[in-house]
Amino acid sequence: MNFTDFHFDENLKNNLRRLTDSGRLPHAVIIESRSAQAAEELARFLTMLTVCTSDDAPCGVCRECLASHSRAHADVVWLQPENKSKTYSMAQIRSVIEDAYIKPNGSGGKAYVFENADERFKEDSQNAFLKLLEEPPRGVRFILICRSALSLLPTVLSRCTVIRVGGDDIPGEEAREAAERIVSGIVSGDEYPLLLALNVLTDREKADGVFAALRLIMRDGIALLAGAEAIFGAESAKALASRLTKSQILALREPTDRAAALLRQNVNANLTVTWLCGEYRRISWQK
Ligand SMILES: [Zn+2]
Incomplete structure (x- = not known):
């Protein structure tokens, strides 16, 4: 696991190592953060982890890692809202659901990143997305970034693992x-x-x-x-x-x-x- 170029604290690094070593890094992760930058950084790291095929993923140097580090990997989708209300349309969510079942272009997995998930995901699209979260295709990872995980539906929340980073001082x-x-x-x-x-x-x-x-x-x-x-x-x-x-x-x-x-x-x-x-x-x- 190569943390070069990432500004993670020891706590987060240990958490990530622990989750991946035990094979428990879940297919659905909520990154909760008050800092969009810190959340984006972790999301990028997780997409590298998803597509890298090295034994010590993410290696940070292979083609897969480099492409997903620069948000240019074919198997990594950063979903942007298409409509004026800045939320995901049902059509977009349906196309993600279809796309998730198509095999990746590279030999690793696929990742979908949803930034501002608490604002962009309306209730009906969360419900549509739920089935995919319950039975995700192999090798597919969903990353939801939000300021507060609690603003998502409890049914969505309960199927994800929440990782909190940056901008939120942990009390002593x-x-x-x-x-x-x-x-x-x-x-x-x-x-x-x-x-x-x-x-x-x-x-x-x-x-x-x-x-x-x-x-x-x-x-x-x-x-x-x-x-x-x-x-x-x-x-x-x-x-x-x-x-x-x-x-x-x-x-x-x-x-x-x-x-x-x-x-x-x-x-x-x-x-x-x-x-x-x-x-x-x-x-x-x-x-
Ligand atoms: Zn790699």
Whole structure:
């Protein structure tokens, strides 16, 4: 696996090695990123991996690799919307479905990349695409790039593996633990531990990291309920998913973002935390 020319961090490199070594790199990958550039880079790498026939794919130097690195490989399609609304038309999706069953020109596989998938894929075209995701032809890989995997249909999401890259700072261990305590408080049904856990947010230095971790845990909770994998991997996402409904978890995100904004504006931290505690209680303890 040749990472020359790619700006991947060690974590991502290890993940990619682990997935390919165990033969578990899935046929359908969602790249979730706030950075279009980082996502595009990983997508290009995955297309090289799909078409390269070297034992140590992607080798980065063969004809297949070079062509797909420059987005010019015949077996790699970067699907651009044809209509004015900048979404994929049903005709386009149907032609992808037909094309996927045609053998590749080279000796490797075929790849289809869908950039801005969360905006370009309408619900009906996602549904049309679903069957292909369920039973993909051999050697074919689908790569969906989006800002938030959650904006795709749960049925699509559950058939893909999500890889998150760039533009999204991964909170540290301390922030994760603090966020896990807050989530335990939310699901405990007891006000005191929740308020105690939320107290960390009065420390403005720590608050941003904790909020980021909280959002990731909530996101994972929703993913778990949709049958997809939890990516951030905090244990408390499972607790959240087992105790709350999807709409409750979605509702929790609103006061979370609001409190984060208030604290950034230097609104009284204790008042904000008390308010947030009340909102969490209201949403999560309602029957
Ligand atoms: Zn190669």
